[in-house]
Structures are given as C-alpha cells and as structure tokens.
Amino acid sequence: MLVDAPPAAPSLAASLAVSGWRSIFVALGLLGLANSYLVWCRLPETSERNRHDAPPLMKSYGKLLRSPRFIGFVLGGSFATTAIYAFVSAAPFIFVQQLHRPPHEVGAYLALNFLGTWIGSLAASRLIGRVPPRMLLDGGNLIGCFGTVLFLLLFLRIASPFPVSCCR
Numbered sequence: 001m002l003v004d005a006p007p008a009a010p011s012l013a014a015s016l017a018v019s020g021w022r023s024i025f026v027a028l029g030l031l032g033l034a035n036s037y038l039v040w041c042r043l044p045e046t047s048e049r050n051r052h053d054a055p056p057l058m059k060s061y062g063k064l065l066r067s068p069r070f071i072g073f074v075l076g077g078s079f080a081t082t083a084i085y086a087f088v089s090a091a092p093f094i095f096v097q098q099l100h101r102p103p104h105e106v107g108a109y110l111a112l113n114f115l116g117t118w119i120g121s122l123a124a125s126r127l128i129g130r131v132p133p134r135m136l137l138d139g140g141n142l143i144g145c146f147g148t149v150l151f152l153l154l155f156l157r158i159a160s161p162f163p164v165s166c167c168r
Contacts, residue, residue: 010107087113093139098113 016023064070088110095101095109120140128134 008107009088010110037041073137076137080144 001115012027016027091110092103092106096103096108101109124136124140
C-alpha cells in the first residue's frame with residue numbers, strides 16, 4: 001500500500017475533484033472505517049497477556065527511549081519518510097508549473113519513483129537473510145547520500161532541473 005498509493009493518488013484526486021470538496025472527507029471517512037475494521041478483525045495481538053499490562057509496557061518504552069541506537073533508527077526512518085512525503089506533495093507543482101509538463105504525466109513520474117522503491121524493497125527482502133542488517137542499513141544510507149550529492153552536483157553544474165528530472 002505504501003508503494004501503490006502515491007502513484008495512484010493523482011488519478012483518485014482528479015475523480016474526487018470532480019465530485020466536489022466534500023467528497024474528500026467522505027473518502028477519508030470510508031478509508032478510516034475500512035482500516036478500523038481490518039485492524040479489529042484481522043490484526044492479531046502479538047504480546048503476551050499479563051496481569052499488569054501497563055507497567056511492563058511503560059518500562060519497555062522507557063528502555064527504548066534511552067537507547068541511542070533505537071533513537072538513531074527512529075530519526076533516520078522519520079527523516080526518510082518525511083522526505084518522501086515532501087517530494088510527493090511538491091512534485092505536481094514542480095512538474096506542472098516549473099517544468100511545464102502536462103498534469104496527466106505527474107502520475108507516471110511518481111510511478112517511476114515508486115517503482116524504484118518497490119525494486120529496492122524486493123532487493124532488501126532477498127538480501128535480508130544473507131547480509132547483516134547493519135550492512136543493509138549502511139548501504140541504503142550510502143545510496144541515498146550518493147543520489148543526493150549527484151543531484152546537487154548536477155544542479156549546481158547545469159543550473160537547470162531538466163537534465164536531473166529527465167523530462168526533456
């Protein structure tokens with residue numbers, strides 16, 4: 001769902017736009033109800049039942065929040081997720097207004113980006129048993145940093161976003 005939703009969003013948004021702004025809230029309400037139903041009926045409880053549920057849970061939370069390793073992973077994941085949502089939010093404006101691409105192409109460009117995410121997830125699932133998790137995390141971060149530096153170098157050298165976005 002995480003990979004399918006962003007490329008599908010422009011098409012769904014176009015149909016909601018035709019239906020009026022109130023349809024957005026109806027759609028969100030229906031999705032919320034569907035999610036609640038699926039969680040309630042399909043998601044099993046994973047923790048063991050305990051007579052004193054709250055104290056062990058709070059102790060576990062405290063242990064996690066004092067772990068620098070956990071905090072590092074949480075911050076890294078949070079920043080990566082935030083960057084993706086910032087990209088998906090800004091991409092339609094950038095493609096249409098700045099790069100002068102037709103609106104119907106936005107979904108295709110986002111789909112290409114999320115195809116890369118899907119391929120990366122597939123590769124990670126195949127490597128998980130063979131490569132230590134820390135090496136996978138470091139490799140993913142290294143690839144992300146390389147892409148960022150490459151983008152920056154291309155942008156500064158060319159001073160135009162067209163070659164970077166491959167739209168021309």
